[in-house]
Amino acid sequence: MKRPEPVIQVKRRRDLALSVIVNQVPYIEFLGVSFDRHGDQLTATMAFHDDLIGNPALPALHGGATAAFLEVTAIIGLAWTSLWGEIEGESLDIEAVQTGVLALPKTIDFTVDYLRPGLPRDAYARARVNRSGRRYASVHVEAWQDNRDRLFAEASGHFLMPQRDG
């Protein structure tokens, strides 16, 4: 029987694949979003900074910042989920990918529900891919701040999958 791959090697491969996907997008850094990985589950964090405030009187997070955060989470979550099989099957040549870029899904439409005002602190979000076909995918995102059960925004969207190998 084949011995299981050492855990360090598994983690290194997964983290490298994730960083390649995330680091190629300038807008993610601009927005101050980072991703934590546990197994195949990603949690996005939008670190609070004053530029994200929309209503200084409350103060509350800007709806645009919230929408952008959810859309970034959806796209990265979808790209990650669709590449997971290749990352695990070791068929993804990470060394080659590092020097190039990975095509990302494109947004067709995106609908955000603002459930309560965003507080001036870090926000978290997770995406769930509800359907992933060869051409189209449907993704749902939930965002919260202090309390996982009290979402401050949620969104769903449809995406066009990148066509690989022609």
Added chain:
Amino acid sequence: MKVEQLGEGRAVISMPYDTLLIGDPVTKVIHGGAVSALMDTAGGAAVVAHPLAGLGTATLDLRIDYMRPATPGQTITATAECYHVTRTVAFVRATACDADTDRPVATATGAFTVAKGRA
């Protein structure tokens, strides 16, 4: 972002191209999230500019349809208008264009809260 026009439930806001906003490293196209943020800003501004609405507003929901990628290097301009305003909710439509104003980059519809009216 820059406010180009504001008044009577209508707002025009522009967002110049910036490499920091790139979402697709291959095509250099601006990230959809940045367009969403522009649409939300224009929508909120249109509500605040409406004579029946109060000074503040918050987005209840916003739906964006992406028609085509924005041309890299060009400023994106969003035009938002309140097409119906009640005592509590403002309904807004918005369109975003780059230099080619005949073919929108994206359209959006949203609902915004109306603070206690001035009227």
